[in-house]
Amino acid sequence: MDSETYGTFIQHVKEINTLRSIQALLEWDQETYMPQRAAEDRGNQLAAVAGVLHEKLTRDELGDLLTKLEQEADAENYVAATNVREVRREHDRAVKVPTELVKRIAKATALARDAWVPARKDADFPRFAPHLEILLELKREMADRIGWDSEPYDALMDEFEPGARAAVVQEVFDKVKAELVPLVAAIKDAPRQPNTSILERACPPDKQGAFNRRIAEAMGFDFEAGRIDVSVHPFCSGHSPKDVRFTTRYDEHYIPMSLFGVMHETGHALYEQGFDAEHTGTPMAINTSLGIHESQSRLWENQVGRSRLFWEHFYPALQAEFPSLADVPLDAWHFAINTVRPSLIRVEADEVTYGLHIMLRFDLERQMIAGKLPVPDVPQAWNAGMQQLLAITPPDDAQGCLQDIHWCMGIFGYFPTYALGNLYAAQFFAAARRAMPELDRQIARGGLRPLREWLRENIHQHGKRYRAHELVKVATGEELAHTPFIDYLNGKFRPLYGL
Amino acid sequence: MDSETYGTFIQHVKEINTLRSIQALLEWDQETYMPQRAAEDRGNQLAAVAGVLHEKLTRDELGDLLTKLEQEADAENYVAATNVREVRREHDRAVKVPTELVKRIAKATALARDAWVPARKDADFPRFAPHLEILLELKREMADRIGWDSEPYDALMDEFEPGARAAVVQEVFDKVKAELVPLVAAIKDAPRQPNTSILERACPPDKQGAFNRRIAEAMGFDFEAGRIDVSVHPFCSGHSPKDVRFTTRYDEHYIPMSLFGVMHETGHALYEQGFDAEHTGTPMAINTSLGIHESQSRLWENQVGRSRLFWEHFYPALQAEFPSLADVPLDAWHFAINTVRPSLIRVEADEVTYGLHIMLRFDLERQMIAGKLPVPDVPQAWNAGMQQLLAITPPDDAQGCLQDIHWCMGIFGYFPTYALGNLYAAQFFAAARRAMPELDRQIARGGLRPLREWLRENIHQHGKRYRAHELVKVATGEELAHTPFIDYLNGKFRPLYGL
Numbered sequence: 001m002d003s004e005t006y007g008t009f010i011q012h013v014k015e016i017n018t019l020r021s022i023q024a025l026l027e028w029d030q031e032t033y034m035p036q037r038a039a040e041d042r043g044n045q046l047a048a049v050a051g052v053l054h055e056k057l058t059r060d061e062l063g064d065l066l067t068k069l070e071q072e073a074d075a076e077n078y079v080a081a082t083n084v085r086e087v088r089r090e091h092d093r094a095v096k097v098p099t100e101l102v103k104r105i106a107k108a109t110a111l112a113r114d115a116w117v118p119a120r121k122d123a124d125f126p127r128f129a130p131h132l133e134i135l136l137e138l139k140r141e142m143a144d145r146i147g148w149d150s151e152p153y154d155a156l157m158d159e160f161e162p163g164a165r166a167a168v169v170q171e172v173f174d175k176v177k178a179e180l181v182p183l184v185a186a187i188k189d190a191p192r193q194p195n196t197s198i199l200e201r202a203c204p205p206d207k208q209g210a211f212n213r214r215i216a217e218a219m220g221f222d223f224e225a226g227r228i229d230v231s232v233h234p235f236c237s238g239h240s241p242k243d244v245r246f247t248t249r250y251d252e253h254y255i256p257m258s259l260f261g262v263m264h265e266t267g268h269a270l271y272e273q274g275f276d277a278e279h280t281g282t283p284m285a286i287n288t289s290l291g292i293h294e295s296q297s298r299l300w301e302n303q304v305g306r307s308r309l310f311w312e313h314f315y316p317a318l319q320a321e322f323p324s325l326a327d328v329p330l331d332a333w334h335f336a337i338n339t340v341r342p343s344l345i346r347v348e349a350d351e352v353t354y355g356l357h358i359m360l361r362f363d364l365e366r367q368m369i370a371g372k373l374p375v376p377d378v379p380q381a382w383n384a385g386m387q388q389l390l391a392i393t394p395p396d397d398a399q400g401c402l403q404d405i406h407w408c409m410g411i412f413g414y415f416p417t418y419a420l421g422n423l424y425a426a427q428f429f430a431a432a433r434r435a436m437p438e439l440d441r442q443i444a445r446g447g448l449r450p451l452r453e454w455l456r457e458n459i460h461q462h463g464k465r466y467r468a469h470e471l472v473k474v475a476t477g478e479e480l481a482h483t484p485f486i487d488y489l490n491g492k493f494r495p496l497y498g499l
Numbered sequence: 500m501d502s503e504t505y506g507t508f509i510q511h512v513k514e515i516n517t518l519r520s521i522q523a524l525l526e527w528d529q530e531t532y533m534p535q536r537a538a539e540d541r542g543n544q545l546a547a548v549a550g551v552l553h554e555k556l557t558r559d560e561l562g563d564l565l566t567k568l569e570q571e572a573d574a575e576n577y578v579a580a581t582n583v584r585e586v587r588r589e590h591d592r593a594v595k596v597p598t599e600l601v602k603r604i605a606k607a608t609a610l611a612r613d614a615w616v617p618a619r620k621d622a623d624f625p626r627f628a629p630h631l632e633i634l635l636e637l638k639r640e641m642a643d644r645i646g647w648d649s650e651p652y653d654a655l656m657d658e659f660e661p662g663a664r665a666a667v668v669q670e671v672f673d674k675v676k677a678e679l680v681p682l683v684a685a686i687k688d689a690p691r692q693p694n695t696s697i698l699e700r701a702c703p704p705d706k707q708g709a710f711n712r713r714i715a716e717a718m719g720f721d722f723e724a725g726r727i728d729v730s731v732h733p734f735c736s737g738h739s740p741k742d743v744r745f746t747t748r749y750d751e752h753y754i755p756m757s758l759f760g761v762m763h764e765t766g767h768a769l770y771e772q773g774f775d776a777e778h779t780g781t782p783m784a785i786n787t788s789l790g791i792h793e794s795q796s797r798l799w800e801n802q803v804g805r806s807r808l809f810w811e812h813f814y815p816a817l818q819a820e821f822p823s824l825a826d827v828p829l830d831a832w833h834f835a836i837n838t839v840r841p842s843l844i845r846v847e848a849d850e851v852t853y854g855l856h857i858m859l860r861f862d863l864e865r866q867m868i869a870g871k872l873p874v875p876d877v878p879q880a881w882n883a884g885m886q887q888l889l890a891i892t893p894p895d896d897a898q899g900c901l902q903d904i905h906w907c908m909g910i911f912g913y914f915p916t917y918a919l920g921n922l923y924a925a926q927f928f929a930a931a932r933r934a935m936p937e938l939d940r941q942i943a944r945g946g947l948r949p950l951r952e953w954l955r956e957n958i959h960q961h962g963k964r965y966r967a968h969e970l971v972k973v974a975t976g977e978e979l980a981h982t983p984f985i986d987y988l989n990g991k992f993r994p995l996y997g998l
Contacts, residue, residue, distance in 0.1 A: 018543050021540070022521060035744075037721070038738070045517055048514055229532075243533065243536070245534075
């Protein structure tokens with residue numbers, strides 16, 4: 001491989017990703033510190049960067065460099081191979097989708113959002129329906145432009161989970177559903193139920209913030225390379241391995257919101273801080289998929305954060321900080337933070353029912369994009385699915401098919417990454433426990449760094465070297481599978497609920 | 500004027516200025532919230548934006564649009580005339596200075612800074628001298644590229660104070676010096692002296708912050724279109740009229756630092772918020788010069804903030820907030836915040852001596868750029884100037900000619916804008932008082948908004964419509980003059996010091 005050609009190529013790639021890191025900062029600022037009247041100007045700033053980015057990503061010069069490097073490919077050099085392969089993917093996707101289509105989608109989503117807000121408020125699906133129709137049409141056009149083998153949905157999902165195929169995902173999801181539905185039903189009628197009111201005891205937000213920082217610190221978050229702020233909707237934003245910022249929000253009378261929110265976002269943040277800084281600005285230091293990203297957050301939030309082992313160490317400290325919990329035994333706390341209750345709203349769902357919400361959306365999206373589910377039938381299909389999976393039916397479409405913002409933003413193919421994240425998380429955690437017989441005892445003593453090291457070594461440092469399905473195999477020795485997740489849920493929830 | 504051509508032109512201009520607003524955000528974040536390990540990545544982000552900006556500013560298409568618009572000029576349309584004239588100026592300056600010269604300067608300043616830090620620490624001027632030599636050579640080359648009529652210094656000063664000419668500035672400065680030197684000497688030996696120790700009384704920083712916000716609010720700062728944060732070096736950063744952010748710093752035992760710091764920065768901020776938002780992203784909504792910018796900060800900090808009238812209203816509130824000042828009479832407070840004391844360090848100077856520091860640097864810079872002051876002679880010239888103007892001599896070069904960072908950053912021509920700001924401030928304030936006979940009484944009642952309105956009407960809203968020297972004439976009816984400033988100083992300080 002000609003090192004000069006590769007050097008020029010990497011310079012282009014770094015410029016592109018540097019512009020993306022600027023987008024991330026603009027978005028982070030928008031949610032944290034931006035004065036409210038600046039919204040329109042911020043839109044212009046984002047548009048300006050997007051314009052420059054698109055131009056740089058689609059320019060012929062980059063295509064020529066890629067062609068040249070592909071001809072000189074050296075299989076031994078996985079860094080170069082990764083960077084060339086992933087930039088080729090992005091360049092091709094950007095070239096294939098014409099600017100005018102991007103603009104039509106942007107315009108349609110703006111209108112759809114304007115319709116969705118009042119439609120949800122009034123539970124008035126027909127008001128939103130024509131917009132959904134148009135967006136589906138546009139996204140099908142986009143899928144066709146990008147190209148697909150089995151079904152157009154693959155082309156859309158590929159944006160968030162490169163290499164994933166809907167048919168494969170469906171197969172695993174079906175197995176998960178077959179196990180989850182009876183588990184949810186059993187838990188609902190279980191003899192033991194948690195006392196959830198203890199979670200509503202007063203915990204001053206400033207003390208929550210200080211406690212959360214201790215946990216993030218224990219998990220290995222580097223505060224010299226990142227920060228925690230407050231925003232309405234929590235998120236994590238990695239601008240480089242040395243600048244990873246996430247947010248949280250506080251409810252004085254519901255400590256789990258910030259506590260598990262911070263563990264979740266710290267999980268995301270450790271992934272971003274775990275890339276090799278030497279590769280900053282190249283695919284080798286970028287997450288491989290949203291599913292893998294979500295696996296890192298869910299692993300820390302659930303496998304670790306809602307485990308009894310974790311609280312063996314941290315619960316006395318929590319009680320010392322929050323006297324309102326002083327009379328709550330560890331077991332009651334542990335049971336309460338593992339409350340399972342079928343609910344209408346996805347974002348409030350627990351870790352057992354959450355996946356069922358996702359699988360419903362995945363089902364519907366796949367059918368909608370394929371043209372098999374007419375838009376007017378969506379509410380009915382939604383409600384039937386909710387009844388079948390969670391045994392509840394929304395009283396109206398506001399709490400049903402209008403609840404999520406994704407569709408009005410034209411986002412199709414994103415939802416499955418949430419459920420994939422849970423499956424990957426269980427696989428990774430099981431593999432880590434196999435590899436480290438000490439792990440449980442370490443966690444029970446508050447020693448979380450060895451787990452971070454295992455994740456860094458086996459997942460984070462690889463960046464985009466492997467696609468998600470390959471990475472799972474490299475890190476765990478297995479293909480994507482449902483059993484570790486189901487085993488984990490059964491292992492925790494059956495004893496808790498006395499099943 | 501062809502509205503389509505003009506529309507395309509404005510689109511280019513807005514893109515350029517939107518990118519600049521992104522630079523401003525990156526810099527603001529760097530000083531406020533950026534994690535410390537992100538410094539290098541931030542450098543790459545700034546370089547990426549600078550590269551795109553330079554490309555957009557120098558592209559032929561912009562030059563062609565300018566030429567076309569200049570041919571079709573319509574003198575009636577001052578908005579278009581302003582935008583075309585000012586973008587032409589920037590385009591030409593950018594085109595005339597080749598990228599390789601910019602890079603040479605960047606490299607030389609990086610090396611110069613590396614030498615200046617230890618040189619200042621060890622008071623070792625010879626260590627810094629060769630770098631100063633190189634920088635002067637490079638800046639002369641830059642001045643020659645840009646072009647000049649009377650002397651190369653004009654081309655450099657023009658970057659910060661468009662249209663200003665060193666010979667004209669010198670003439671006014673000489674008149675100021677002739678008045679200030681005897682005033683400083685008289686104050687030094689005056690029969691009355693302030694009790695400065697009252698300024699060191701404890702005032703909790705969080706209460707300082709709250710009090711400062713009240714003052715900024717009273718001055719008319721729009722908190723929905725801006726914010727106040729903390730940084731080591733206070734600054735104001737206007738990203739658009741709807742996003743203006745400034746910073747301050749607190750010293751529990753020196754309340755004037757944040758108090759007058761915030762009034763100063765709010766003055767800058769009101770200028771930025773006062774542009775017509777309709778023109779966001781074009782020269783009509785950009786400051787006309789740094790001297791005018793500084794006039795706005797100094798006017799609020801000094802003419803208003805250090806006046807007895809202002810404290811007639813605000814002093815009781817200050818005392819209520821800070822019990823440590825409860826036994827300090829208003830007059831003692833007013834005298835203390837107007838302490839005049841010749842000092843070695845510019846940034847700590849009061850409003851009487853400050854200008855003399857600036858005029859010394861202006862003198863030396865002008866001679867250095869003209870090649871009339873050899874670098875080895877700078878320390879001696881500095882010390883002689885300090886003795887002549889302030890009757891003190893630095894004990895070493897660290898407290899003398901090595902104290903400021905400007906020269907090692909290659910910044911020549913910037914200093915005079917500080918002193919011009921003081922002169923403009925006095926002229927504007929005198930004009931406002933003439934135009935509003937009620938003004939003194941309003942200020943004494945805490946009514947600061949009418950003054951903001953006058954400034955907005957007569958200065959802010961014009962953006963770059965007028966060059967600084969024209970703006971002074973439009974707003975005050977006078978040319979740049981030294982008498983309002985001298986009259987103001989004599990009017991306040993002679994009675995205070997019993998002269």
